Amino acid sequence: MTSQDTLSVPHDFICPITREIMQNPVLLIEDGHSYELYAIEHWLQSHNSSPITNKPLDDRRFVNNFNLKNAIQEYCTRQKTILSSNQFLTFNIRYSRVPIAWNNKPKLNIRLSLLGSSNTGKTTLSRYLQCGLQSNFVHTNSSVTIGPDLHFFYLDQLYDDQYVITIQLSDIPGMERFESCCDSHFRNCHGAFLITDSTDIDTLERIELHWYKQLQLKGKEHVESILVCNKIDIFEDNCDDNYRKIFLERAEYFASLHDMPICHTSALRGDNIQFMFKQLIIRILQNESLLQQIKENSSMYNKSLFRSEPISPTSSIQVLLKSSSRQNDYNSSSSGDCCLFA
Structure with a gap:
C-alpha cells in the first residue's frame, strides 16, 4: 500500500519515517513509538535522536511489535476483501x-x-x-x-x-x-x-x-x-x-x-x-x-466431467472392422440363400 492509499488507514499503522503502512513494525523502547524495521535501522545509523520528538536517545534498542503487526495484517486482509468485492460489483x-x-x-x-x-x-x-x-x-x-x-x-x-x-x-x-x-x-x-x-x-x-x-x-x-x-x-x-x-x-x-x-x-x-x-x-x-x-x-x-471415460483412439477402426465383418457375414448369408432358391 503506497502513501496515496493511506488516507483511510489508522494512524498507528503508518510509519512516522516512511509515511507508509508498516509491514515489520518495531517498537523503539525509549520513545515508545513504532517504526518500520528497515526505516528505523537506517535512521539510527546517522542519528542519535527520536524521529518524532528529536530528543537524544540514551537507549537505542527496539523490539518487534507483534500485536501491531497482527492488527495491520488483519486490516490489510479485510481491505483486500472489500476491494475485491467492490471491483466485482462493476461486472458486466x-x-x-x-x-x-x-x-x-x-x-x-x-x-x-x-x-x-x-x-x-x-x-x-x-x-x-x-x-x-x-x-x-x-x-x-x-x-x-x-x-x-x-x-x-x-x-x-x-x-x-x-x-x-x-x-x-x-x-x-x-x-x-x-x-x-x-x-x-x-x-x-x-x-x-x-x-x-x-x-x-x-x-x-x-x-x-x-x-x-x-x-x-x-x-x-x-x-x-x-x-x-x-x-x-x-x-x-x-x-x-x-x-x-x-x-x-x-x-x-x-x-x-x-x-x-x-x-x-x-x-x-x-x-x-x-x-x-x-x-x-x-x-x-x-x-x-x-x-x-x-x-x-x-x-x-x-467432477462428472473428469470421471467421463475418454474415447479410445482405436474405437473408430474397431467400428469399421466390426462393420466390415457384419457385411461379410451378410454377403455369405445372402449367397447361401441364393443357392437354396436356385
Missing part, C-alpha cells in the same frame, strides 16, 4: 463465449427464469440483454414464446477472485397451455424475474395468484425473486393518474409482502434492464444458502 453481463484464459477456472452456473403472462415483454427483455441498444429491431422482431428459450451469458469479472460466473436464462412461455413444460425451470432456477405489464393490472394479479405461488411450491427453498414492472414508457405516457396510483400501490404491497425489490423497466428503451439482472445476480450471491447449493452443484458437475 456478456453474451458470448467465456474467455479462453478462464477455461481452467472453477465455474458457478446461476440459473435464472423469466416468469409472467404472455405479452408482458419477457422475450424482448432477454433479447435486449443480448443486442444492447438495438432495441427497436429487437422489439419489432419479437414473437410469442411457445417453449422455454435458453440464453447463456457470463460475467466479465471473477467472483471471489477465482470463480467464473455463467448465467443460464430461461424465457418461460406465458400461455397456460404451455405451463406443463415449465416445471423443471421452477425446480432448478436460483432466481426469478416476475414480469408484469405495467399497463395491464391483470398481469400483476397473475403473478400474485399463479406464477409466484408455483415458484414457491416447486422452486428451491431459498430462490430469489424480483418484481419487474415492464413497459414503464407506455405506463407513463398512456395511463391516467388513478390507474397508475392503483397499480403502483398494489405492486409495492406485493413486493413488500414477499420481501423482494421492484424494478421498473422499458424493454423498448432499455431502461434498467442491465440493472435488474445485476440486482438479482448480486442477491443470489449474497444468499449464503443458495450460493452453497450453486457451489455444490457446480463441483458435482465438474
Whole structure:
C-alpha cells in the first residue's frame, strides 16, 4: 500500500519515517513509538535522536511489535476483501463465449427464469440483454414464446477472485397451455424475474395468484425473486393518474409482502434492464444458502466431467472392422440363400 492509499488507514499503522503502512513494525523502547524495521535501522545509523520528538536517545534498542503487526495484517486482509468485492460489483453481463484464459477456472452456473403472462415483454427483455441498444429491431422482431428459450451469458469479472460466473436464462412461455413444460425451470432456477405489464393490472394479479405461488411450491427453498414492472414508457405516457396510483400501490404491497425489490423497466428503451439482472445476480450471491447449493452443484458437475471415460483412439477402426465383418457375414448369408432358391 503506497502513501496515496493511506488516507483511510489508522494512524498507528503508518510509519512516522516512511509515511507508509508498516509491514515489520518495531517498537523503539525509549520513545515508545513504532517504526518500520528497515526505516528505523537506517535512521539510527546517522542519528542519535527520536524521529518524532528529536530528543537524544540514551537507549537505542527496539523490539518487534507483534500485536501491531497482527492488527495491520488483519486490516490489510479485510481491505483486500472489500476491494475485491467492490471491483466485482462493476461486472458486466456478456453474451458470448467465456474467455479462453478462464477455461481452467472453477465455474458457478446461476440459473435464472423469466416468469409472467404472455405479452408482458419477457422475450424482448432477454433479447435486449443480448443486442444492447438495438432495441427497436429487437422489439419489432419479437414473437410469442411457445417453449422455454435458453440464453447463456457470463460475467466479465471473477467472483471471489477465482470463480467464473455463467448465467443460464430461461424465457418461460406465458400461455397456460404451455405451463406443463415449465416445471423443471421452477425446480432448478436460483432466481426469478416476475414480469408484469405495467399497463395491464391483470398481469400483476397473475403473478400474485399463479406464477409466484408455483415458484414457491416447486422452486428451491431459498430462490430469489424480483418484481419487474415492464413497459414503464407506455405506463407513463398512456395511463391516467388513478390507474397508475392503483397499480403502483398494489405492486409495492406485493413486493413488500414477499420481501423482494421492484424494478421498473422499458424493454423498448432499455431502461434498467442491465440493472435488474445485476440486482438479482448480486442477491443470489449474497444468499449464503443458495450460493452453497450453486457451489455444490457446480463441483458435482465438474467432477462428472473428469470421471467421463475418454474415447479410445482405436474405437473408430474397431467400428469399421466390426462393420466390415457384419457385411461379410451378410454377403455369405445372402449367397447361401441364393443357392437354396436356385
